[in-house]
Amino acid sequence: MRVKSKTLTSTNNSRRTRRRRDNSNKMKATLTTHLQVQLGIPLQKYQQPPSSAAASSTSNPASRFQNLLDSVAADTPHIQSSPEVAGAADVDVVDDKDFILSQDFFCTPDYITPENQNLLNSFDGNKENAQCPESPEKLNTAKSKKRRQDATDDMSDNHLSPSLDQLLMLDLGTAAFGSPQEMVTEKMSIGSSKSQSYVPQSAVALRCRVMPPPCIQNPYLAEASANVVDPFRNQRVKCADIFSSIVGGDGLSRYHTDFHEIQQIGTGNFSRVFKVLKRIDGCLYAVKHSTRQLHQDAQRQKALMEVQALAALGLLYCCKVNCFRCHENIVGYYSSWFENEQLYIQMELCDCSLSVKKLQKRFTEPEVLTVLHQIAKALQYTHDRGIAHLDVKPDNIYVKNGIYKLGDFGCASRLDQSLPIEEGDARYMPQEILNDNYNHLNKVDIFSLGASIYELIRASPLPESGSLYLREGKLPLLAGHSLQFQNLLKAMVDPDPVRRPSARDLVENPIFGKGQKCMKA
Ligand SMILES: Nc1ncnc2c1ncn2[C@@H]1O[C@H](COP(=O)(O)OP(=O)(O)OP(=O)(O)O)[C@@H](O)[C@H]1O
């Protein structure tokens, strides 16, 4: 009985082994097809018959690829779902992590796929140095650290053809940010390879996705959460340095990955603005990016102030619909990032600005009253939150579907003077700010709005240095316009900022009757 039982077991085992081999072969065929599609190269040459695979040397890349296929096939759940196979004593034990890592590697997500497929071109099974990926989980910590160091050396030796191990070496696991020494090593490896190969950049950028950049306090938000605990702060700061300087190198552009550029729609003194289509949601946006590279932290921080002001104002929590919405008269803000040392800002797309040079049209009184009322509402909202725009002018007023919106918060500052003040376009600035009197920054915006409205009525640009008449509060008679309107405009450009109406006064002025409130451009 005992012998018979043994014989039966042995027969069952050999049947199981055969069935397992059949299943494995089917699985391998499927995987090969799948990998061929992923890699875009024929893989037959890397495969060997099962018998020779076992005998071949582990240093042979072809056999390592075969082993990889074997491992995946043996570890695939639907094969193991058979209790017979699952229970077989002679099944090769394959670490789950191998499968996940291998698949992660081959199914590289699109956002890290380099535009130039050099990596895949370098994947040549005939080359001695092309090694199959090895799970870092199987390596002890010391080995893992050594591999990182080795790879740094390797990259400088062979930067044009990084091996698969090098790519995997820059793992996304918990060891992503280890000791400060490791970070230094990382920085060196990035620095040395930056101009030569994009692959390390991709890998490091991936790390930065794992360890996001620092949380920056928004100075425009009164209730800014200064006490928020950031457990990764020290590590984040190091990461942010790398992030801001390397992202946007060859083949790794968030702008080009996420957006399709349609056309340039504007140019400012410091930036260019493009109409873009966001690939993932199919919607149109405006993306503004600085023309100059921002090499220094101070430059970056200054540029960021526009984003922070826009974020503090361009988002409004709407209880009715229980979501964030833009203020109707402030250009909507979506997102921002650094790329190639330039700041990118994704905004609501508007139809055009009220630039007098571009529009070349004379506004009627009802039309300018609509502009005045809507931008006064934007300013009331801005001033109520302790912020001054400081660059109100027709170029920075956009129109979308008949709604006027205030944009370009590049000069925004706090009314309490707690932030540096940089006045905007001199043509629209009142005398007091040119004399460095910053006590009534909200009234600076009122003067600039008055000067802008005056320009829209005249349909010709103000002189470069601004209108002396306006600064002295001397408004030329505006033929064909009501006295009520002319008096309001005169009050807005009063040389004494205290006597100028506030944004709230403007919004509530009886000149904007019921009809005016509903009127669109
Ligand atoms: N969201 C938008 N939708 C449509 N057009 C826009 C948008 N943002 C900017 N523009 C266009 O781009 C031009 C330049 O933009 P912006 O004023 O923000 O740049 P800037 O460099 O800060 O300008 P400035 O010279 O005023 O400092 C605007 O005058 C406008 O014509």
Ligand SMILES: [Mg+2]
């Ligand atoms: Mg502008």
